[in-house]
Amino acid sequence: MSIYVCRREMGDDGPVKISAALAALLAAACGDDPPSTIEYGAMGSLTRPSGQGSFRFGAATAATQIEDMNPATDWYLWTQPVSEGGLGKGTFVGDAVKGYSKVDEDLALVQSLGLDSYRFSIEWARIEPVKDQIDEAALAHYRTQLETMKSMGIKPLVTLHHFSNPVWVMDPRDSACTSGPSATNLCGFGGPGGAMIVEEMGAHAALIAQRFGDLVDEWGTVNEPFIYMLAAYGIGNFPPGKNTILNLPAFLPAVRDYVAAHAAMYKAIKANDTIDADGDGNAADVGLSMSVASWHPSRGNMPSTNPDDVAAAERITYIMHYLFVDAALNGTFDGDVDGVPEEQHPEWANTIDWLGLQYYFRAGVSADRPLIPAPASLTPCIGGFDVGSCLPALDPTYCVPTMGYEGWSDGIEQIILDHAKRYPNLPLSVTEAGIATSTGKRRAENVVRVLEATERARAAGADVRGYYHWSLTDNFEWAEGYVPKFGLYAVDRSTFARTASEGATVFGEIAKSRTLTTAQRETYGGSGPMTPDPQFTNEFCTKP
Ligand SMILES: [Ca+2]
Ligand SMILES: [Ca+2]
Ligand SMILES: [Ca+2]
Numbered sequence: 001m002s003i004y005v006c007r008r009e010m011g012d013d014g015p016v017k018i019s020a021a022l023a024a025l026l027a028a029a030c031g032d033d034p035p036s037t038i039e040y041g042a043m044g045s046l047t048r049p050s051g052q053g054s055f056r057f058g059a060a061t062a063a064t065q066i067e068d069m070n071p072a073t074d075w076y077l078w079t080q081p082v083s084e085g086g087l088g089k090g091t092f093v094g095d096a097v098k099g100y101s102k103v104d105e106d107l108a109l110v111q112s113l114g115l116d117s118y119r120f121s122i123e124w125a126r127i128e129p130v131k132d133q134i135d136e137a138a139l140a141h142y143r144t145q146l147e148t149m150k151s152m153g154i155k156p157l158v159t160l161h162h163f164s165n166p167v168w169v170m171d172p173r174d175s176a177c178t179s180g181p182s183a184t185n186l187c188g189f190g191g192p193g194g195a196m197i198v199e200e201m202g203a204h205a206a207l208i209a210q211r212f213g214d215l216v217d218e219w220g221t222v223n224e225p226f227i228y229m230l231a232a233y234g235i236g237n238f239p240p241g242k243n244t245i246l247n248l249p250a251f252l253p254a255v256r257d258y259v260a261a262h263a264a265m266y267k268a269i270k271a272n273d274t275i276d277a278d279g280d281g282n283a284a285d286v287g288l289s290m291s292v293a294s295w296h297p298s299r300g301n302m303p304s305t306n307p308d309d310v311a312a313a314e315r316i317t318y319i320m321h322y323l324f325v326d327a328a329l330n331g332t333f334d335g336d337v338d339g340v341p342e343e344q345h346p347e348w349a350n351t352i353d354w355l356g357l358q359y360y361f362r363a364g365v366s367a368d369r370p371l372i373p374a375p376a377s378l379t380p381c382i383g384g385f386d387v388g389s390c391l392p393a394l395d396p397t398y399c400v401p402t403m404g405y406e407g408w409s410d411g412i413e414q415i416i417l418d419h420a421k422r423y424p425n426l427p428l429s430v431t432e433a434g435i436a437t438s439t440g441k442r443r444a445e446n447v448v449r450v451l452e453a454t455e456r457a458r459a460a461g462a463d464v465r466g467y468y469h470w471s472l473t474d475n476f477e478w479a480e481g482y483v484p485k486f487g488l489y490a491v492d493r494s495t496f497a498r499t500a501s502e503g504a505t506v507f508g509e510i511a512k513s514r515t516l517t518t519a520q521r522e523t524y525g526g527s528g529p530m531t532p533d534p535q536f537t538n539e540f541c542t543k544p
Helices: 004-010 021-027 076-079 103-112 137-153 192-211 225-235 248-273 309-328 411-421 440-459 503-511 516-524
Strands: 057-062 116-121 155-161 218-224 284-298 352-366 428-433 464-470 489-490 499-500
Touching: 004 428, 004 516, 057 428, 057 503, 057 516, 076 218, 103 137, 103 499, 116 218, 116 464, 137 155, 137 192, 155 192, 155 248, 192 248, 218 225, 218 248, 225 248, 225 284, 225 309, 248 309, 284 309, 284 411, 284 499, 309 352, 309 411, 352 411, 411 428, 411 440, 428 440, 440 464
Parallel strands: 057 116, 057 464, 116 155, 155 218, 218 284, 284 352, 352 428, 428 464
Antiparallel strands: 489 499
16 A cells, blocks of 8 residues: 555645544555556456456446437336326436437547447347337347447447346336236236246347347346346336335245346357357357445444344345355355255356456445344345444545445455455456546546556456446436436536546546556545545435
8 A cells, every 4th residue: 555545644635534434444554655557458358268367448338328219118118207108207217318329429439538348238128129029220220339339449248138128028007917927018027927038038138149249249148136136126116116125035036037037148148149259269258247335234323343233244245246146157046045055046057257346335234123124134224225224434525425325446345355255267347336426536536446446456366357437428327317427428418418527538548558657546546535526425425
């Protein structure tokens, strides 16, 4: 570690007030040397042994969050005003940030940043708006996008299922599935139509792999599967709006179906993408991306060493980080969430070639008066909802007010190391990290600090092959609507103009030079306070 955070602590930039918790961290970290320059190798394979030591820079998006002209998704119907025939939930997604009609403009931004790769998703609802009816115009659009990327030298990392569905997969107007599964409503995961949805997702993956395998070698099946299941089936703030988290026996069948869908997509891609687009010897490298978080035991809004709370932090980490990955690697399922799988599903085994980690926050979790009953038996501090499990931020400047959590960049280091230890043969990439803010310097700080933390994990031996910033542009943040601003480029939703933030400038300099310089690290990096968000922040990082 280095002295620059110490200089900041001492007040080179004026007196900086820091918390006792952060001061303790800094006291352990301060040394005498300026931070060294970090040099990055070239982009390499996501999965092959030859890719070890390689590194790629990228940006990530998802179709529903950016694309206009997208009325066939469940999200469109879910958020469309009631007066227009929708369900009126949350903020209307509408034309998002016109990422479909402005795709060339956005690819030019990726190119101008000098990024190696762009992670984006293909909208299933656009390809198959009515069950078994394929929209060739939509396929042609994505093909043109992939050809443009090839001409620009930008490697695609394509996600097939990122939080959205055609309405016919699970019509949120009839989430109770009153008349059983039909071609217009397969009734969602975990129900009587679950197996049919798994089959449909496999068929969709096969189609996309056949059509685009000559241009794509890197595929992601599902995105943040546990978060998706929790929001869509556990809490119900995503379509189809089911609320079963208080009854795990009702919730877990949806998770089980989603593992099966992942495995079906993996196998369909492997069978149907037989063309090695980049000539490295692999036609299809298929993985998935997991949401990860830095969970800490808490009680009464304070750090806790109570063994019950320590165990609760271990349980939520297991459920959120490992349960799904273990299932897809080992072909097993831990349906009672006790850490020991009791179901055998050999057809799921070995269906992960690479694993993406997506990191945003640090949070407390308590076993005290658990809101989520056994077998989970815990209360997390999540989404700014505080019933005593939320912890004071390591520093209040880490608070991300529009998301109601603590954006502690350093936390990704230990999470990477934990994954490298549990899955020693699985190549890792950071497929999302970012921060909701309109303050460009905060975004630049997030970029540099996540890269620094990732580099510490790599230096300790973790096989991490890239970093994708979330997101390229401001976009539709699901149930949070358009309030959180995650873009390297800000978007004015009246003109849809894109404007580079300081985060884009700094990330572009790093990517183009393949170097994170001492000067950049001194200006943006380290473990001290961040540039404060001008919006209200509070000690517990709950929502204002
Ligand atoms: Ca291919
Ligand atoms: Ca290849
Ligand atoms: Ca079990």
